[in-house]
Amino acid sequence: MPNQSRTRGRAHTLAAIIDAARKEFALKGYAGARMESIAQTAGINKELIYHYFRSKEHIFQEVRGLHRTDVLTNDARLDPATDPSGATDGLFAWRFDTAAKHMEWVRFLTWEAAQSQDDKVPGEQGRREGMQRTIDRLREAQQNGRISNAFDPRLLQLAVFALATYPLAYGQITRMVTGKSPSDPAFQKEWHEFLQKLGERVLPPSKVEKAPAKSTRPRARKRANPGQ
Incomplete structure (x- = not known):
């Protein structure tokens, strides 16, 4: 029983640190986030954090990993770019x-853009690889005729992300243009x-030309020439 209590206590502390870190990164970005603030929000002392994480970047990598898991578990629908149903x-x-x-x-991404400019960002290599996998899937969908091949898949990926995030990241612009907050369900x-x-x-599917169907009608026999 004591071991189970310690395990539950450890899991609770770890969850509190992760939750506090998510909020801290979202409010201040990676550069502005402070271990002291994370500890205070989690209700623990700063030294205890280092029993679980080596550094701020280590915490960030954990938060990022959980974010990717959330996307997969909270939205059961697969990315249409890879959905066999073809709803691209x-x-x-x-x-x-x-x-x-x-x-x-x-x-967090908005903060990161403002703080990092042209500098490398935490976990950049892994994030690049993830983006490249999506680009490769888009390219494959184009090659299979499931999505228009009129666009460079790299720029298409960028456009998809921009259209998805801009109204959310720049809520003041959304409000001035539409009169509604980006959090408004309407x-x-x-x-x-x-x-x-x-x-x-x-993004309509590419038209794939089909070979003309072979006729199943029997060929007419040539009549013999009576003069021969």
């Missing part, structure tokens, strides 16, 4: 719906429907 025209809308469920991550419904229509216009 919903790619823009799907990406926005996913981003709207993870506003802390959107805020706006989210309106933007989802707009992106769905945009996808239907921009």
Whole structure:
């Protein structure tokens, strides 16, 4: 029983640190986040954090890993770019719906952009590899005729992400343009429907030319020439 209590206590402390770190990164970005603030929000002393994590970057990597898991578990629908059903025209809308469920991550990316500029960011190599996998899947969908091949898949990936995150990251612009907050369900419904229509216009499946079907009708026999 004492071992079980210690295990539960450790799990509780770890969860508190992760939750506090997610909030800290979202509010202040990676550069502005402080271990002292994370500890205070988690209700523990700063020294205890180092029993679980080596550094701030180590905590960030853990938070980032959990974010990726959240995307997969909170949204059972697969990315339409890889969905065997071929519903690729919903790619823009799907990406926005996913981003709207993870506003802390959107805020963090906004902070990261302001603080890092052209410098490398934490976990950049792994993040590059993840983005490249998505680009490769888009390219494969184009090659299979499931999505228009009129666009460079790298720029298409960038456009999808921009359309999904811009109204959420720049809420003041969204409010001035539409009169609604990006957290307003009415706006989210309106933007989802707009992106769905945009996808239907921009990302229709490529037309694959089919070979003409062979005729099943029997050939007519040539009549013999009576003069021969």
